[in-house]
Amino acid sequence: MADNEFEPNIVGFLCNWCTYTAADLAGTTRMQYPTNLRPIRTMCSGSVDPVYVIRALLSGADGVLVGGCHPGDCHYVSGNYKARRRITILKTILNTLGLEDERVWLRWISAAEGRKFADTVSKFTEELRKQGPNPVKKYWST
Amino acid sequence: MRIGIFVCHCSLNVSATIDVEQVIREVTEYPGVVYVEAYEDLCLDPALERIKKSAAEKGLEAVVMTTCSPTTHQQCLRDAMTAVGLPPDYAQVVDIRYDHETMETATRKAIDLLKATVDDLWAKAPPATFSLSPIKRALIIGGGIAGIRAALDIADGGYEVILVEKTSSIGGHMIQLSETFPTLDCPQCIETPWMVDTGQHPNIKMLAYSEVEKVSGCIGNFRVKIRRKAAYVDWDKCNGCGMCMQKCLTSVPAEFDRYINFGQRKAIYKPFAQAVPNKVVIDREHCGHFTTGLCSVCEKICPNEAIDYSQQDSFMEVEVGAIVVATGYELLPKGEIREFEEDPDIIDGLQFERILCPSGPTDGVILRPSDGKVAKEVVFISCVGSRDPEHGLPYCSRVCCMYSVKMAMLYKHAVHDGQAYIFYMDIRVTGKGYEEFVQRAVEENGVLYLRGRVSKVFRDGDKIKVWGVDTLTGKRVEISCDLVVLATAMIPSPGAKELASKLGIATDEYGFMAEIHPKLRPLESAVPGIYLAGTATGPKDIPDAVAQASGAASKVLALFSKDELILEKVAAS
Numbered sequence A: 001m002a003d004n005e006f007e008p009n010i011v012g013f014l015c016n017w018c019t020y021t022a023a024d025l026a027g028t029t030r031m032q033y034p035t036n037l038r039p040i041r042t043m044c045s046g047s048v049d050p051v052y053v054i055r056a057l058l059s060g061a062d063g064v065l066v067g068g069c070h071p072g073d074c075h076y077v078s079g080n081y082k083a084r085r086r087i088t089i090l091k092t093i094l095n096t097l098g099l100e101d102e103r104v105w106l107r108w109i110s111a112a113e114g115r116k117f118a119d120t121v122s123k124f125t126e127e128l129r130k131q132g133p134n135p136v137k138k139y140w141s142t
Numbered sequence B: 001m002r003i004g005i006f007v008c009h010c011s012l013n014v015s016a017t018i019d020v021e022q023v024i025r026e027v028t029e030y031p032g033v034v035y036v037e038a039y040e041d042l043c044l045d046p047a048l049e050r051i052k053k054s055a056a057e058k059g060l061e062a063v064v065m066t067t068c069s070p071t072t073h074q075q076c077l078r079d080a081m082t083a084v085g086l087p088p089d090y091a092q093v094v095d096i097r098y099d100h101e102t103m104e105t106a107t108r109k110a111i112d113l114l115k116a117t118v119d120d121l122w123a124k125a126p127p128a129t130f131s132l133s134p135i136k137r138a139l140i141i142g143g144g145i146a147g148i149r150a151a152l153d154i155a156d157g158g159y160e161v162i163l164v165e166k167t168s169s170i171g172g173h174m175i176q177l178s179e180t181f182p183t184l185d186c187p188q189c190i191e192t193p194w195m196v197d198t199g200q201h202p203n204i205k206m207l208a209y210s211e212v213e214k215v216s217g218c219i220g221n222f223r224v225k226i227r228r229k230a231a232y233v234d235w236d237k238c239n240g241c242g243m244c245m246q247k248c249l250t251s252v253p254a255e256f257d258r259y260i261n262f263g264q265r266k267a268i269y270k271p272f273a274q275a276v277p278n279k280v281v282i283d284r285e286h287c288g289h290f291t292t293g294l295c296s297v298c299e300k301i302c303p304n305e306a307i308d309y310s311q312q313d314s315f316m317e318v319e320v321g322a323i324v325v326a327t328g329y330e331l332l333p334k335g336e337i338r339e340f341e342e343d344p345d346i347i348d349g350l351q352f353e354r355i356l357c358p359s360g361p362t363d364g365v366i367l368r369p370s371d372g373k374v375a376k377e378v379v380f381i382s383c384v385g386s387r388d389p390e391h392g393l394p395y396c397s398r399v400c401c402m403y404s405v406k407m408a409m410l411y412k413h414a415v416h417d418g419q420a421y422i423f424y425m426d427i428r429v430t431g432k433g434y435e436e437f438v439q440r441a442v443e444e445n446g447v448l449y450l451r452g453r454v455s456k457v458f459r460d461g462d463k464i465k466v467w468g469v470d471t472l473t474g475k476r477v478e479i480s481c482d483l484v485v486l487a488t489a490m491i492p493s494p495g496a497k498e499l500a501s502k503l504g505i506a507t508d509e510y511g512f513m514a515e516i517h518p519k520l521r522p523l524e525s526a527v528p529g530i531y532l533a534g535t536a537t538g539p540k541d542i543p544d545a546v547a548q549a550s551g552a553a554s555k556v557l558a559l560f561s562k563d564e565l566i567l568e569k570v571a572a573s
């Protein structure tokens, strides 16, 4: 990694039952992936209020990953469907504000998919490196 | 707040990828942190003892431990901290999973996460656990062999059980069977005694002809609303004498005999003679009193004045600490498979069980439903719908191989000069004594196995024609027979999905109840306190269903052995 290369900060809201466990699995099976993501364990992707995502972006995160269980597998039956609707609406709002909606990713990663988790973080980091810093950060910081 | 941090080298797992020294340097000065210590292996008992000791000596109010996985370590740390009097929620594990792109960034990430956790502790509201005393009463949903066994085990353990069964008698599918593999004992001999025990057990309250309406609450403390369906008979008065059934003028095909031509029941009926509870119900759809308003024969004949045409569904609420779901299975309707015509002589496995059954509608004589003649040639077809992604069911139904050969054998016992053929894909018989059973059928009873799939089954005059291929010889086969028995796939019982959503538990892609972990926690749903047993989770035979039932009961008994449950209010971290 060259010194001048931009390193994105990513906040991850990871469902306890699937993606968080997948992250754990990626760690214990020693998969290498970028360290840019800071995980926050939530009980369900459905408990991620879009306000958290906006707050993360306003506080300077370059990207937000919401990780939930595959459709049909949500521990609370339909939390992930709610997350899907909320994130879809959130993305239209981000677009209106002039923020690239690709700064917010919603992904279904089951507890068994450590590899998919590592790959997702690698890919997201890569994409964000290309997109550059979150512009809001610039306007917001005093 | 006085916070202590314990950093684990995790042998080389952490220290090879993270600069532990730097972590220690950076967090030592962090607000609130009064003590930092590094260990080789924090997860081992001696280390936990040392943490306990340090916590007491330094007067720590919270501890943070950096290791690999909270899944494995959170609980031991919490237990250790509870032992020294710290609230469990003030013991946090930070997962610094060894994602090592470079040591520098990995160390940075570990420090960030550690600081965030310390910040979080400051912001945390006091103890996020709560305790409750579990209600030591269990609800069992479904009164098949699995539900019966679970109810008896819990009741024998000394706790109250409420058993809800949607039909008017417990027994489930097993009581419909003729004889059961591999030992060939009849359900009347081995299941009826358990049914009677269930009905008479002082700790079991049996609610037949009832369904779960609504569920709320959590482990240790569920509230369940139960609908008691109107039987139009006052069960407190009915003693099951059956006089009403004798006099009732309306006969309809019996569901217990799976509607085969010989099986009839009255509009007021018990599903079968040994029904438990021994009570009758009126089938409102067919009963003359409700269809024409003209009949009231049973009301007149009943010596106990039990008939009550004005009865309505009633509701009751119960409080229980645990629930076992044992709602069983159903068979895939034959109509879903196009290759097989609708014909009275093309029947499914349970229908043939009724014909084989010595106390069944034909008294165990093997008659063709179409004309009542003895069937001289019978073709059994395995895997109808199962292992067949085209019809939507890729899974194996697990019992059909065994019951097909069992029925072929029983058929030969009844019709000595008859011939039984079995079309099969593979013979999957893995239980104790099962392979020997198949060998016996072939050697002693001359059951003929044909490997291959059937392409068409259709009526040809007096006979049923079966077209297929024998893949071992590569030849086409055509058999003219009297009766075809389809081993149709086992599917979830009707209403399983609705029940699951009332309970807040998940179903799998086929609609069976989903286990939280199919391998290591096969008897637990995703909701704590709701357990699963028998074919409700997928096809299985009686030995497996019973083993699961006893397993689920032991989970319930373990729960009830506690006077206080500590439950966690989970917050994001």
Ligand SMILES: Cc1cc2nc3c(=O)[nH]c(=O)nc-3n(C[C@H](O)[C@H](O)[C@H](O)COP(=O)(O)OP(=O)(O)OC[C@H]3O[C@@H](n4cnc5c(N)ncnc54)[C@H](O)[C@@H]3O)c2cc1C
Binding pocket: B141, B142, B143, B144, B145, B146, B147, B164, B165, B166, B167, B170, B171, B172, B173, B174, B177, B179, B180, B181, B182, B210, B211, B212, B326, B327, B328, B329, B330, B331, B349, B350, B353, B399, B403, B406, B493, B494, B495, B496, B499, B533, B534, B535, B536, B540, B541, B542, B543, B545
């Ligand atoms: C043709 C055939 C032959 C077989 N022969 C054998 C054999 O010889 N040996 C062997 O080991 N196995 C055999 N089996 C398998 C055997 O039938 C099952 O393993 C066993 O009956 C499963 O018991 P269960 O309690 O899980 O389910 P079930 O017997 O299906 O019982 C479920 C009960 O729950 C009730 N219920 C369902 N939904 C609800 C609800 N929502 N609320 C309340 N109650 C509800 C049902 O009315 C039923 O009483 C055979 C299966 C078939 C199809």
Ligand code: SF4
Binding pocket: B233, B237, B238, B239, B240, B241, B242, B243, B244, B245, B279, B280, B301, B302, B303, B304, B305, B306, B307
């Ligand atoms: S309803 Fe009356 S006649 Fe019928 S079984 Fe019950 S007691 Fe006997």
Ligand code: SF4
Binding pocket: B382, B383, B384, B386, B387, B395, B396, B397, B398, B399, B400, B401, B402, B425, B426, B427, B428, B487
């Ligand atoms: S048990 Fe045998 S007949 Fe039944 S689906 Fe499985 S392989 Fe086919």
Ligand code: FES
Binding pocket: A015, A016, A017, A018, A043, A044, A045, A046, A067, A068, A069, A073, A074, A075, A076, A077, A078, A079, A080
């Ligand atoms: S529990 Fe994982 S998304 Fe709902």
